[in-house]
Amino acid sequence: FAGILLWYKLQKAGFNNVRFCEKGGDVGGTWYWNRYPGVACDVESYSYLPLLEEMGYFPTMKFASGFEIMEYCQRLAEKFGFYDHCLFHTTVEKTVWDESAGRWTVMTDRGDKMKARFVILANGLLTTPKLARIEGMETFKGEAFHTSRWNYHLDLKNKTVGIIGTGATAVQVVPELAKIVKKLYVFQRTPSSIDVRDQRETTPEEIEIWKQESGWARARRARFAKISAGRTALKANDDYLSGRVKDFKVRKHHERELSPEELMEKQLESNFRIMEQIRARVDAIVVDPKVAASLKPYYPYGCKRPAFHDEYLPTFNMPHVTLVDTAPRGVSKINENGVIHERTEYPLDVLIYATGFKWQETATFNMIVGKDGQSLRKKW
Known part of the structure; x- marks a missing residue:
């Protein structure tokens, strides 16, 4: 979603001379590359999918399938004109700062050499497969x-x-x-660790309530952002996220302030349970x-x-x-x-x-060359 949301914000701010480079053949990022049977998001769709109110869209399930998310990305791209600004099947190989011109030169695997005042990285994470090295x-x-x-x-x-x-x-x-x-x-x-999923369809009653509630998706996402516990976030309590209750858990009060060691011990006990x-x-x-x-x-x-x-x-x-x-x-x-x-x-x-991805192991740090020929990797 990074590229699509970036374009949504840029075009609203008046920027029109914008180009996106995408190595895939369509929008979707993770959801473009991962289209295996059963693919789904493990964050509730009502908080995960952006611009639901602007699109007038209501996810069909509490946890959306990857295929629904992919189609939603395409809808976003079509509605906001993203396709007109994106070069697909195009990988950026190097981005070099030209001090005399005060511009970046962006070079791709298709022979492009684009000049840009600003370059924004929206590479994503779960796109490059990782294969275990197994003998034979x-x-x-x-x-x-x-x-x-x-x-x-x-x-x-x-x-x-x-x-x-x-x-x-x-x-x-x-x-x-x-x-x-x-x-x-x-x-x-x-x-x-395999926890309960509690998957369900979005109900007609929920949709009718949301239609009458201005800002429902933003408010739900704001509540979701306050959840600090991973399991609680993934379970996505509807009563809290819909605003029917004020907090996502009953707060514990101790007679005195606990030390960091005591807090850690209590967290470990909770995790064990x-x-x-x-x-x-x-x-x-x-x-x-x-x-x-x-x-x-x-x-x-x-x-x-x-x-x-x-x-x-x-x-x-x-x-x-x-x-x-x-x-x-x-x-x-x-x-x-x-x-x-x-x-x-x-x-x-x-x-x-099913061996995962190269987590943040993209060539980004090597391909960015700034002042005096210094790469981002060398700088860091």
């Missing part, structure tokens, strides 16, 4: 791809599929894969005790990105789904047939990498 991965003869480069030309029906990774992406993908494949192997190094609830949920849902034990997170809350899903854990009760616990090192070898773990070969037709 290049020898695999089946189909293989990363979740953010999903191969929709490939029919997965009646296929034996393996997926490496059990983070936030895999938690969304695994239940969808299990619905269509013949056999599914889930290779897990570290279990995720949360993790015990999450671990108990695994026992309540997963039938096989050995599988349940492997799926239980063993670390304090928040040490691994928390996940929320209501179909992920039940998936491991299906007879054609196998959890392969590869702790603590993860998958260490792949051959032409599939994955090998502890001398057991798992033959696969398709291997999917």
